[in-house]
Amino acid sequence: MSDKKWVLWENEEMSLQAAFDPAIPRTEGFHLVLLPKKASPSPWGDPELYSRMSLVVAKAIFVIMMEPGLADWVNIHYDGNIGAAKEDPKLHIHIFGRLKTGPNWGGPLKLPFGEGPYGNEPLTDQEIARLRSALAKGMEY
Numbered sequence: 167m168s169d170k171k172w173v174l175w176e177n178e179e180m181s182l183q184a185a186f187d188p189a190i191p192r193t194e195g196f197h198l199v200l201l202p203k204k205a206s207p208s209p210w211g212d213p214e215l216y217s218r219m220s221l222v223v224a225k226a227i228f229v230i231m232m233e234p235g236l237a238d239w240v241n242i243h244y245d246g247n248i249g250a251a252k253e254d255p256k257l258h259i260h261i262f263g264r265l266k267t268g269p270n271w272g273g274p275l276k277l278p279f280g281e282g283p284y285g286n287e288p289l290t291d292q293e294i295a296r297l298r299s300a301l302a303k304g305m306e307y
Contacts, residue, residue, distance in 0.1 A: 194268040229304035237263030
């Protein structure tokens with residue numbers, strides 16, 4: 167996901183991006199991923215970065231939840247690529263914005279197994295612009 171089209175917010179250490187191949191359908195909500203910019207010898211090898219990434223996720227969720235209509239709930243999934251991308255494992259954090267109108271509202275997310283492609287529609291350019299705008303105003307920490 168290095169294409170700038172998908173980047174919603176970034177700083178010198180990390181990049182919050184819209185998933186170009188989301189693991190959930192748009193009827194369920196949306197899928198974002200927070201990725202570190204630097205390599206680490208193991209997915210959990212930099213606890214300070216992990217802590218800062220957790221703060222960014224918390225702030226991003228606050229911003230998303232305060233913006234009417236973006237999400238009714240949020241699920242978080244911390245991942246170290248243990249099964250996938252074994253050649254370059256890195257800590258990354260998935261944020262799933264959930265909609266009350268979604269087919270699995272009130273239940274757990276039904277994530278696909280494996281690396282994809284998943285065949286779900288990504289966020290539209292308009293939705294990406296709305297998230298960028300909200301995050302630009304609210305991501306100071």
